[in-house]
Amino acid sequence: MKNVTHAFVFLAHWPFAGSFGLNTDILATNLINLTVVVGVLIFFGKGVCANLLDNRKQRILSTIRNSEELRRGTLEQLEKAQIRLQKVELEADEYRMNGYSEIEREKI
Secondary structure, eight states, X not given: OHHHHHHHHHHHHSOTTSSOOOOOOXXXXXXXXXXXXXXHHHHHHXXXXXXXXXXXXXXXXXXXXXXXXXXXXXXXXHHHHHHHHHHHHHHHHHHHHHHHHHHHHHHO
């Protein structure tokens, strides 16, 4: 019993917070804090950044695919419009030639 009592008395005189103290070295404290914060951010932020970059990549690729499809469609429309323009120009030349020939016939 005396040993148990002696142990409690010993603990009463032992300084509990003796190993803890205020670190007044600001540079060392900031370096430790920054290292911990950066480590936590890298550990937890890696997955978030990877997801954000994958989503961004997919959006860019889909935008490029859509642009290529729109480009193909506009090229087809341009070809059709050029063919129609050639037909209209031929018809205009025919009307012009017919008009000139009518004018020449009327003059005679």
